Amino acid sequence: MEALLAHKDEINEQLARYGVKFGIYKEGSYNERLFPFDPHPRMIGAEEFRQLEQGLAQRVVALNNFLYDIYHEKKIIKDQVVPEEFVYRSPGYLAQCEGITPPHGCYSHISGIDLVLGKNGEWYVLEDNLRIPSGASYPLIARALCRRCSPATFQQHRVLDNRDYGKLLKHTMEHVNTGGINVIFTPGRYNAAYFEHAYLAEQAGAVLAESGDLFVENRRLYCRTSCGATQVGALYRRVSDEYLDPLFFEASSLIGIPNLMDAYMAGNVAIINAPGNGVADDKGIYYFVPRMISYYLGEEPILHNAPTYLPYFPEDFAYVMSHAHQLVIKDVAEAGGYGVIFGSNLTQEELEELKKAITAAPRRFIAQEVVDFQDLPVSEGEATVERKADLRAFVLTAESPVVWPSGLTRFSRNPDSFVVNSSQGGGFKDTWILCH
């Protein structure tokens, strides 16, 4: 491992050379930053990964079942497993998607599941990302560059190869392709994850296109190419639901494709991930995922949620009111590490304000016990320090869910912070799945 750590600067130079950046909007202006990389990998043993694999696959199957059910028969609501207001009041629920069945019935082709490893050695799921989970490109390119900078490290450590993500992605797109080319649909150069869009297009051999390149005619999606209008069979969209189609969702969207949903409803193009998935990765719905697993699969959940309370339920409300000072409160409408409040950081006055807000709109919040998760070593100058880190695991679903043997490990660079998001200054690590 020392060999790899000794090459930290060279690895970061290589990452800069390949433009491994993310964009951030601050005070109205767009800036690109290199994504800080730490060479200490997160290591997961083979047996531990097998369990994670099973748990993640189980979770994604249940979430896909849930999405199908919600947009069709709604049995889970009728059977009172999930309260209907959590579905219909979720901003991710799209009434326009009612009755639509995507190709092969698959809604979440690329799922990003955020986990943390507790000090008790147990993994906890913190969040499901079923819309446009980003981040796979970073450990993907980092692995290739680390191997280049320190080949000896990879001769000594037997690590599962993660460099087939492009092939996995291509297979996932091909599986649902309705006839035509594979396209990665990006909002454009100034999107925070543009590097990822372009890099994945290169790796998966897909065409990278923006809204101006795409149009719908006769309920089919086409790309304006040098060979004329070329039909698109699978669209891996990196554009949010609400901006996908101005004639169907947000009318003011300039980055969408008019009538895209019409082509989708006609079964003439697969959209990856399916529109409307936001209802399943809503922070409020998260609470019900273990119940979904039992309901749809008749199995016990292999992976656990972090202990979560919904102030919507009277007993949980009472608990949150009396323990707010030791809980982490999350606004369900926020993402990217925003809207996350640690009760322990608040003054008494602020705590009372928060309780008032929860009382006024209990559906808007969830509360979680602060999981005492394991710190990971991070190089800081010449020293090694311990920092909080999570793991985003990627599950790609074609015929069946496949867990990518790697993942994005994000860490906080602030010693007192649990927030690991890149938009809040966090860095990333490679995730090694060991062969033993």
Add this chain to the structure above:
Amino acid sequence: MDSMPLSKASRLFWLGRYYERVAATLTYLWDWYDKMIDGVPPNCKDFCRALEISCPYLSTEEFLHDYVFDGTNPESLRTAADNMLGNGMMLRETIGSRTLSYLELAVTAMESGVGSLSPTLPLQRTIDYIMAFRGCYDDCIADIEVRNIIKCGASIERLSLYLRLGWQLERVPTEVGRLLYRTRRARLSACPGCLQVLENLSEPYNDSDKQKLLAAAEQLFSL
């Protein structure tokens, strides 16, 4: 050519123009840095007039700093370098990460020259990386049309600089020949009138011929 969005043709073309603008202009200005040592700086006003860019510079020294390195100046070479990289970034899946990495290196080298007492050293690296980029894309991009669209942009930029600055005029006929050859292989739709001018004008060029050639080259494609 494989299925490539039409918007990419424009980006490929401008990628060619911008990289050539950076590399060729730095090569042109190379002597200026040397002349500055002896206290006989060339006149930057003539240069700006020839390129039809504004000339707010109070001295050639200021020009060599701001025109070359100032990223907030939309007419600077630094901005051209940013545009070169920006177009390249939007073509990653077409030109490849390896090829693109030379543009990142070129811009990083240029950035490192800001405030340097020996600016020609980082600028030399900038030129080197652009040369490496040229070799890499020529070698790595299999699609002949893609390569030729980039080269059309580069040829037009080179002709524009030669004709505007009266520099290396002996190379103009060769470059015109290259442009015509590349235009055919890029299969881009070109302005017929411009093609006619480029095909028919021959040496020796008088001032009017040079103006016609410049206009024909710059208006050859509406990309």
